[in-house]
Amino acid sequence: MTDDNSHPRLPCHICQATLQVRLARGRKSGKPFVMLVCPADGRHIRAFVADRAYVQGLVDQVEGRT
Ligand SMILES: [Zn+2]
Numbered sequence: 001m002t003d004d005n006s007h008p009r010l011p012c013h014i015c016q017a018t019l020q021v022r023l024a025r026g027r028k029s030g031k032p033f034v035m036l037v038c039p040a041d042g043r044h045i046r047a048f049v050a051d052r053a054y055v056q057g058l059v060d061q062v063e064g065r066t
Contacts, residue, residue: 010036012038012040012044013044014038014041014044014045015040015041015044017038017039018039019036019037019038019039019045019047020036020037020038020039021034021035021036021058022034022035022036023035023059023062032055032056032059033048033049033050033055034048034055034058035047035048035049036048036049
C-alpha cells in the first residue's frame, strides 16, 4: 500500500481521524505554507509545515495544473 506518498497520513492524536492537509498562504508575506488540521474539530490539532521543499511540492501539485 504505497500508492499515495504525496500526502502524509497522520491521525489526530485525540480522535484518530486522518488529518486534512491544507495549503494556505501568508496574508502579509504571501509565502505558502501547509497546515494539518483535524477534520472533526480544529481544536484537536493544528500543525504547520514550513519545510520549503515539501511546501513547494504541494504548491506545484495544486497550482501546476493549468
Ligand atoms: Zn481530532
